[in-house]
Amino acid sequence: MQVFGSSGTRGRVTEELTPAFVLRVAAAAGTVWGADRVALGRDTRLTGPMLADAAASGLASVGADVDRLGVVPTPALQSYAASEGVPAVMVTASHNPPEYNGIKLVGADGIELPVERLEAIESVLLDGGQALATWDETGRDRSVEGGRRRYREELLAAVDREAIAGAGLTVAIDPGHGAGALTSPAFFRELGCDVRTVNAHPDGHFPGRDPEPVESNLSDLGELVTATGADVGIAHDGDADRAIFFDERGEYIEGDATLAALADAALGPGDTTVSAVNVSQRLVDVAERSGAELELTPIGSTRIMTRIRELQAAGGTVPVAGEGNGGVIFPPYRINRDGAYTAARFLSLLTDRPASEVVAPYDGYANVRENVPYDEEAERAALIEAAGEWARDAEGEVTTIDGYRVDFGDAWVLARPSGTEPVIRVYAEAREPARAEELAAAVLAPLEDAAAAGG
Ligand code: MG
Secondary structure (H helix, E strand, C coil): CCCCCCCCEEEEECCCECHHHHHHHHHHHHHHHCCCEEEEEECCCCCHHHHHHHHHHHHHHCCCEEEEEEECCHHHHHHHHHHHCCCEEEECCCCCCCCEEEEEEECCCCCECCHHHHHHHHHHHHHCCCCCCCHHHCCCEEECCCHHHHHHHHHHHHCCHHHHHHCCCEEEEECCCCHHHHCHHHHHHHCCCEEEECCCCCCCCCCCCCCCCCHHHCHHHHHHHHHHCCCEEEEECCCCCCEEEECCCCCECCHHHHHHHHHHHHCCCCCEEEEECCCCHHHHHHHHHHCCEEEEECCCHHHHHHHHHHHHHCCCCCCCEECCCCCEEECCCEEEECHHHHHHHHHHCCCCCCHHHHHHHHCCCEEEEEEEECCCHHHHHHHHHHHHHHHHHCCCEEECCCCEEEECCCEEEEEEECCCCCEEEEEEEECCHHHHHHHHHHHHHHHHHHHHHHC
16 A cells, blocks of 8 residues: 555645645545545644545545534544444544644444555545546535534443442543543543543644653653542543553553553453554463464554454454554454543553552563664665574564564564664564563674675
8 A cells, every 4th residue: 555554644734745635535535435425523733624624625526425523533533433324534643743644534334444445545546536526416514513422422331330430530631632632531520530631622733742642742641640649641642542551650551561451351262362563572471371362463553453354254253452552442342443442441450459550460571672774675675584584593483474573482573674764673572671682682683784784
């Protein structure tokens, strides 16, 4: 997929991503869908109204009526799409910085489009095959009120409301000025929690922090947890499909540890869980202990969701899946990422133990990340070949979905070309720091030899 790639169509607005492009993508999607009606939402970015107008024009030009929901989390738009049985276009750049925007495409089942559907839209886009309607068949648009309320009601019906309310939790929330600012504080209040917030007004300048919920952006939330004596801190990305947590001491919890804790609570013998090829040893260990299969896909939630659908179609049960970036998927609820739903599932684990205890079993793993840069395509190929040779000789299980991953039981190493920079990324993870260092060094040595030979 040239256009959609791993994170959909995203870029710096007016430099890489123009309204004209968004209009063409929306018209191409509308053509492939052939739907009478399409839902449209956006996050809080400054360029959201402009690009949502472009998407609405594109959809109307191929004959679709447009339901405009305004600012909503991506999972709220997905909920609307599923309940109305209409496809949807979300204008969002998720966790990217304020100058970015982009679009996500959702099917009439409320699930992000699978790879083959995106490819069909991409060919219409690249061939200019948008099926424009005659003037009197073009679409009308209307504002839909209450999309956020409907979403909260659906969430409340789907989670363990009584247990969570009974626990009397104080919850600190940092929606990062994104779409979750308009839903998560209200949702957790309705869930019976005492809610404290920071960065909780929608603001496309993102004055308090960048939309990406990584530790370096979340010091405000850690302080809020400590200052208010909260039981847990919850942070979202710009479109609130991810959730990252802080424990009751104000300490950041690794997304990999949260995923492992949620998976441990959900997985049983015979189940399958799905994650990406850079999956943490923590989830490898949880799957092993639970008697569940772990399936790996190329990096990116689209690939994971596509694989979940294939497994379900073949009769498999997938109670939980996702990545260590806060993007957790609970397929029995919906095959999507939902920051508020994920957070409610995490709160369900806190009814009898503090957050620090819940995640303690999945703590203390050591990660090493290194980059090996290259200049040209030939050098890149030589580096990948060197990684392949090393992997074939290693005493472990080799996965070649995306680069080379070798699993050793207690640890793993992965060498893969970056999708965005001219570097080969090397990851290693083990329970012991020395073991992770040793494995990273072992695969780095032949890569650096190959780089030296090429340079
Ligand atoms: Mg997101």
